[in-house]
Amino acid sequence: MNARVNAREAILNSVRSALKRGPLDDTQRAALDARIPQHTRPAQDEDLVARFMRKFESRAGTVERVTGFDAVPAAVEAYRLGKGLPARAAVGAALKDLPWPADFEMNHGAAGIAEILSVSPAIAGIAETGSLMLAAGPGSPTTHNFVPDDHVVVLEASRIVGHFEEAWTILRARAEGMPRATNIISGPSRTADVEQTIQLGAHGPRRVHVILVG
Amino acid sequence: MEIRSKEFKERSVFAIHDASLQQALGKARGGFVGKRAQQAAELPEFEQLREEAKNTKNEILANLDHYLERYEQAVVAAGGHVHWARDAEEARNIILDICKRVDAKTITKGKSMVSEEIGLNEALIEHGMEVVETDLGEYIIQLAHEPPSHIIAPAVHKTKDQVSDLFEAAHGGPRKTEVADLVNEARQVLRDKYFRADVGITGGNFLVAETGSSIIVTNEGNGDLTQTLAKVHIVTSGIERVVPTLDDATLFLRLLARSATGQETETYTTISTGPRHADDLDGPQEYHVVLVDNGRSKMLGGRFRDMLRCIRCGACMNHCPVYGAVGGHAYGWVYPGPMGSVLTPLIKGLDAAYDLPNACTLNGRCASVCPVKIPLPDLLRELRHMQHQQDITPVMQKRALNLWRFAATRPKLYHALEQVAARVLSGISRKGRIRRLPLASAWTDSRDLPAPAGRTFLELWQGKRGQK
């Protein structure tokens, strides 16, 4: 056995000796594996969409609502013009078939250091804290979520769930398994490391704008 | 990092007289305490969640070996690698080996207290690698060549002016004085580092056995840029951070941000599962987890198992009046405040940190806010007991205790001594108080001693009501 294997066994043995027992037997292991956590979920008495919007906006996020996916490009365009940004963005390939304007330049690949605007699809919204859930994949590169100054996230209203536990159910149900990165995003990047003064845009996006569809 | 906990007394006195430090601590204290109290008040289930979190952690710890093995299996299934490190040196070597193998030149780091615990930066730098801390607070103290003074706000001891000076010296160019400009300057400098990094190292707030994921929680997004843009992502984490399922992680997530920064949630909660998939367009090509024991499995065996419930929120230090008076550096190692005063002697040795368990009034405020209900004062007292048993307690203190015990177990003698004390102290007092008292200068240097009236209560009582 090499040193690494030794370390593993030594630590597990040390754990067991601290617990004053040997390895668990198969029955005990099966019982632990079958355990279903039943933790308290904070009560909610609010419409899911209303709560999501209220919470997300409470942390300096912005939300606008459109009726259908066809309206997303116009909303992105309005946001872009409002911020005075050029007609270019990193756009998750999952959104590439929307009716984008012909002169809108899109990068479906990873975001480079110069990327200043991105548009990503969320796979869920979580009303509990007003958070977005994004899954890394070919249709939604993770760099889109962190590199640009402005991050626009497209979320279907019907994908808003109440609690985190329901969001995990969505992850578990994915045919392709867990994404490499699952990003729960609750507003723009912020820091309070200089004298507890809150400053937005520490390293990640300075602004996060949700286009809520439906 | 080198331990300097033996200098606690000197360093604490120094800290009390450091005007900039006191200014910075004063600003921090009220904010953390008030925001946490508000979050706790706004969540009716908060106290229930604390109780569940305590119980759930206890169940996990009682089956820690099983969950670690399940976690390892799931990491491997997701294409990642798990490394086990018995101690700090083993952990450093594992990480050094990975960095050398990929010929790492630039290493970015998200905030990781375990990496501080194992002295990682020094080792990497010694091997010629550039190490860049990317959490703004960690970046500030890296520029200052200082260790963190708080586990979630590492630069809490720095004033804005001091940050301005550090940035001016490190970045050149005009001195910035506004927080927004300072943050922006760091943003620009660090962006370049993320994109150049070969290896990104982060901590792990939770390790999920169900999925083989590591979870980090940040406000800045630096941890995400660190782990997404580097070719290799290394997670350093203590073995006690494993949880069975995502649902269990959620229980602790609901408590963590509220207890730590007084936020309902932090901005980013990121669940990382293995390296980049074949069809992914970004993300690291390798994903490694270094599971660090470094004394933890020993803690599991005795009175200090409770300490392994710690989720590193920092609420104990935010509410500790001693921490509030002296700041984190006085504690002399990686973990300050109440949790640090328990962990430091356990990891580094009882006699390496005599003062830490003693420099506490046992006021209990830390335990009253701990999200996983660690009985910190009881653990500190238990460390004092171990010091007493192992003769680490100073001789003079032991002698005083023995004298006190001798007298106090002899009521007549004790009362006679009390009567003498009451008379003598009353006799030397003026206007109801004593301003100087030889042998008690530790009291009278800063306070008057209220004078007794001359006769003890028991004396007076027996005079009035007769012997019972």
Add this chain to the structure above:
Amino acid sequence: MTETPTRGPRVGLFATCLMNVFRPNVGFSAVKLLEDAGCTVEVPAAQTCCGQPGYNSGDYDAARALARQVIETFEHYDYIVGPSGSCMATIRHDYPVLFQDDPQWLPRAQALSVKSWELLSFLADVLDATQSDAHYDGTATYHDSCSGLRGLGIKGQPRALLGEVDGLKLKEMEDSEVCCGFGGTFCVKYPEISEKMVDDKVRNILATGADTVVGGDLGCLMNIAGRLKRINAPVKVFHTAEVLAGLADGPGLAGAVKGSD
């Protein structure tokens, strides 16, 4: 119906070390409050210290020796009551822990634990004695001593009782629940930190404009009074019991002695 004369509970008063030496008036105040509430009060002469200095210094053997003495002295009373959250929390919470592996003493420690009470919570929670005919002219601010507050849940009781005192205005200070820096031997082991903490406490007291500080533990009160005196702040310091018993008519802690004792 025949009326049988009811006899109130028989209470053993725990005369804490600091009270015995420094502030007998607190003992007499406690006796008055208990007797007014219908108790029969005795002060056993065989008592000394609860053992907390040993316990908190890690000398568990010494703490156990003292605990056995307290148990033997007080176990035949209906209640053991003391004017200190700190000493009474030791008896209530720490004695059973000290004897957890001692089958002979554990039941006796547990039996004493459940009938041990800090004075104010005993008056309010057990006797429901919430009336007061005392009078005090002044504005007082209440300091929550840590052991009483977090160990025994004493927070509302003293405030409610003080609210009944004629002429007394209560004004809350900022951070009333933050430790004053006494901490038993802490204050002499780490005097500079203790001074910083008591300074913060004194600043909050002075900010209220109150002319009086009240609290339930003499350790804290001596620390606060000593610091107030040292900086010549004209604020009086009393134990809650003294004010409630109407015996706060003399000088406060560290105040000039008037007349004879």
